Structures are given as C-alpha cells and as structure tokens.
Amino acid sequence: MDLRQIRQFIAVAEELHFGRAAQRLNMTQPPLSMSIRALEESLGVQLFHRTRKSVSLTTAGAIWLDHARQVLTEAERLPAIARRAARGEMGELRLAFVSIASYSLLPKLVRRFRDAFPDVRVDLREATSDMQFEALARGEIDAGIIIRPDEAFRPSLSHRALPSEPLVAVVPDRWAPPDAIAAGSVDFERIAEAPLVFFPRHVAPAYYDAVADLYAAYGRALRIHQEAIQMQTIIGLVAAGLGISLVPRSMTGMSRSGAHYLELRGPQPRIDVCVIWKDGPDQPALTSFLALLDTPSA
Amino acid sequence: MDLRQIRQFIAVAEELHFGRAAQRLNMTQPPLSMSIRALEESLGVQLFHRTRKSVSLTTAGAIWLDHARQVLTEAERLPAIARRAARGEMGELRLAFVSIASYSLLPKLVRRFRDAFPDVRVDLREATSDMQFEALARGEIDAGIIIRPDEAFRPSLSHRALPSEPLVAVVPDRWAPPDAIAAGSVDFERIAEAPLVFFPRHVAPAYYDAVADLYAAYGRALRIHQEAIQMQTIIGLVAAGLGISLVPRSMTGMSRSGAHYLELRGPQPRIDVCVIWKDGPDQPALTSFLALLDTPSA
DNA sequence: TCTCAGTGATACACACTGAGTATGAATAGC
C-alpha cells in the first residue's frame, strides 16, 4: 500500500467508474483495475462492489475513503512544508533582548514578524548583552537585540542597527517647572541638578553610558541618588518624588500620576539599538527575520 | 515522494547514519543514499548536512521530520482501519426502537454495544413498528427494535427475540391495599376494577394487546379511563390518583411519590421484544450488533 | 430475441526504477 494506490482508490471511489478514474489518473483502465485489486488483496478487505455494469463502494470502502483522503491530503502537503521550512517560513526563531528593548521596539518588531511569518514560533527571552554574546556563541539563540556598545563588536558576530530611540526626561511635580509641563519639553540644564533615579551600571551598561554622555555634554558627572533595576520601579520612584530619570520615549505610554514626561531641548540623547547574530549557513528563520528588517515597516 | 521515501528519510533522520539506517530498512547503503538524494531533489530542499564522516539534519529537515512522521504514522494505520471497518468494528449502526424499549432494554443494549465496539457510531431514532418496516425496506436503518407482533413477520425481514420484559402494576395510594404495598405484589383481580390509565392502541399496538390479553385472562375487557401517549405522563397521572396502569418492570426505577410499583401474582404478562433487520451482504456494523446479541451479557 | 454499446477483467510485452554489488574518495584518529 503506497500513496499511488491510495490516490487510485480515491479516484475510483469518486468516479465509481474504472475507465473515467483511469483517465483522471492519466493511465489506462486495465492496470488501474489490477492495482485496486492488489490493494484490496493486500488489505484483505473488499473495497468495491463490482458488477459488469457498475461499481460501488462497500461499507468498509466508504469508511476507508475518509481516512485515506485524510492521509493523502496531509501527504500532499509535505513538499510544500519542506519548501516553506527551507525558506524560513516555518520553524522557530529564538530571540533574546535587553529589557530596555522590550518597551517599544520589541513588541512592534515581533508583531511585524509574526504577521509576515505566522508559522514561525518566536521564542523570546530577556538577557543582558553579555548573556546574549554567550548564547549566540553556544547556538542557544538565533539573534539578540542589544544596545549598541561603544566597544567593538565581537568579530564572530554580525550586527545591524535598528531605529534608535530618543530619551525623554521623566520628572515629578516637585522638579518640573510649570511652564515645562505646559510645553511638554524642558532644557536639560533646568533639571540637571535634580537627583537622578537610575539603573546601576551593570544592569544596563550601554544605556547607563548614553545617559552619562548626556551629563558629560553639560559638563556634569552622572550621579545616581537612587538605584533601581526595573524600569517600572524607576518611574514609580520618580512619581513618588524621589528624583528625575531619563527613559526611552516609548515609555511615555506608561503614565503615572505625579510623573511627567518631558522632551529634552538641545542635544538629544538616543538609545542605539541593534540586532546581533552569528552568521552561518542553514538558519532559515533567522534569514527571514533579517529580511524583515530590510523591509520598510509600511 | 512516496511512503517508502518518507520511511527511509525517517530512518536516516533517526540514525543519522546511512549504513545503520539501511540496515534497519533491510537494504544496503548505496540505494538508500540515492533515494534520499532523489527525495531532496524532488522537494527542492536539502534535508541533511553530509560530511564524509557524519550526517545531521538541516533545520528544514528537522521541521519536516515532525510532519513526515505524522503522515507515516497515519498511513500505517490505514490497513488496520480497513480491516476493522470490514469487521464491523468501525462505522455506523442506525438503530430504530419503539418507545417502550427505550426504558430498559435499549440503554443496556446500546451500552454493551458501545463498550464492545467503541468506534461504531450508534445512530438511534424512535419509531413505531410500521415506520421501522418501511425504513428497513428503504435501507434507512440497519436494525429496529419492536414489540413482537402476533401477526407474521414480513418475509423479507429477519428477527431475533430479545429478553422479554415482565409488566408490573403501578397504582396510587387510593387503589393500593396496604398489605399489597407491604408485600410489593398484588393479585391482579384486586386492582382489575380500578380505572386504567393507558396508551391509545395506535401508539403502541403490541403493548396494548399484551395488556388486553391480561384483562381477557381474567374475563374482563380492557377499558381505558384516561389516555396518554407518553410513559412519564401515564405514571404521573397514576401518581395523581387517576387510576392504575401496567408498565415494564424496568420503569420501577422511575419513582414518583404517590405511585407504587407492584408485581403481579398469577399469570404474568410480558412484553416480548425483538430485533428486526433485513438480511443482506455488506452490513458489517449490523453483523457486529447481531453477534453481540449472541454473546452472553456476562 | 437478437444486436450492440459499454464496462470491467485478462493476457502479454516492455520500460522504468528501486535494490544489490563493487568500488571510489575523503575524512578523522592513531
């Protein structure tokens, strides 16, 4: 019993006429009759009632038809599945990201990817840049999203810039001049003296450095008055009036009473985000992902 | 791409070694290599990474393996399905029954059948004897359960007796002597005078006649004081004190305050139930059903 | 009742392909 015989059985069952079924199968009638008979013998089951003038399914034949159709349909999908898998339209993309990315860029990116490649399972995991370098080397992830480090990239890894994210200030009532709140923006110098609520450097070194650069541009050293390791906590502490902070603009969606998001006038600090991956053969899902990055987001 | 190639692919994917895979497939290595290569070409997809020393699945190959396994497993079930369908272990049994049968015999019978043949869908429909004769003739049902008529059976139909069901009296407080209630049984003569709640003859002619025979045995004519066309209604009316009735013993499970079920002393009327069907070839589910009737119910 | 069109079955020949055997080529380990 092979797929050819199943196909022939279905044709005869649908036509109930050996001649027409043979025609549909692009063969002649005699070998088709022989083949069906051989099928019946190998199964030990009569599938058709035959008279000299007509053919009809037996009860068992009718039941078998359903199951045979099912198998044939699935079998005929197999070549397409193989091609789609090879083209990176199926499978799995294991993607790591630094926590900052999860607030704005990641959701959009993953959304676009899932729309474009609905049959690729996206396996997301948060990890620091260093963890991502390791994971890539060990082949545990396919790509990572990190904040572009000043230091040179590892030579074995490829990278591509993603849209950079501007930083905005988040300030509590206490530190926000009413005119700045009204304008929605502020000169950095007017809030530079305020105590800073921020990550310890090891939690988000590249992010930390971007903010440190901003302070340096105004001739100041970055001094953290209150540390927190989660963005939500930082904003909460700002809302509680403990100080100001600098967050990606996409965080403005997360409103908190007592905290105001203010654009910065003058030199705007930005978070430069990029994708990293290990070049190599046979990473179809990764290829799909990178192709998506080249596609305009419409 | 046929099942043979799928089987070969799975063997190589599992062994990751052409030699061992060939051994498992009871063939030699060279044709296996050729076959896999041909498979890859027909799919247009590379399924294996090959070096001179080792074989491994490509990403697409790994994805395809899951789907190929699925198809192969289902395909390998097909012969068994055909055999089971031919043996009447799969498919459908369209069974009609007269309403009286639904209270005792039918549930047990269907239960046993479903236990013995879980993959046969049982399609049940209530119908009078006459409707069943018609339906059998038209091939709309496979078998029917009726009350054995006195008249001869239709010659084209076969039949077999089922365990007969004794009738018991159901009487309200008003008509039940306290000693009978205590004993759980009564001489029919003591309640024969009570008004009778019963079916009109056309609803259940054979049942009606069985009860009429009982009355005749005591030299009385059956006289119905209150008609109802459903068993539940009859028992409800009895419970309400409108009269007595005679019901299959299995109805005693349906207790109703105010109504008492009493065995009848002396000549016991019984309902003779039987299965009818139209003999013919290629009715595997029917054959299973009839075989079950020969099997002691354990 | 006879004829004929139409259907599935049978007989036989042939080409293709799937499997076997023999062998080659390249790699990894000693």
Add this chain to the structure above:
DNA sequence: GCTATTCATACTCAGTGTGTATCACTGAGA
C-alpha cells in the same frame, strides 16, 4: 602517513507498474 570508516558513484538485474490488445458479460433498444 597510514588505516578504518563513511558516504558517493558506477553498473547490473529483477520486479513491477503501465500500455496495448482482447475477452466476457450486462443491459437497453430494435
């Protein structure tokens, strides 16, 4: 550098699936 191992290649052969020709039977219409 040698050897064992492993996959690839070349060639042959048998089996089987297919085509052509034909038969046997049925049922409808003259």
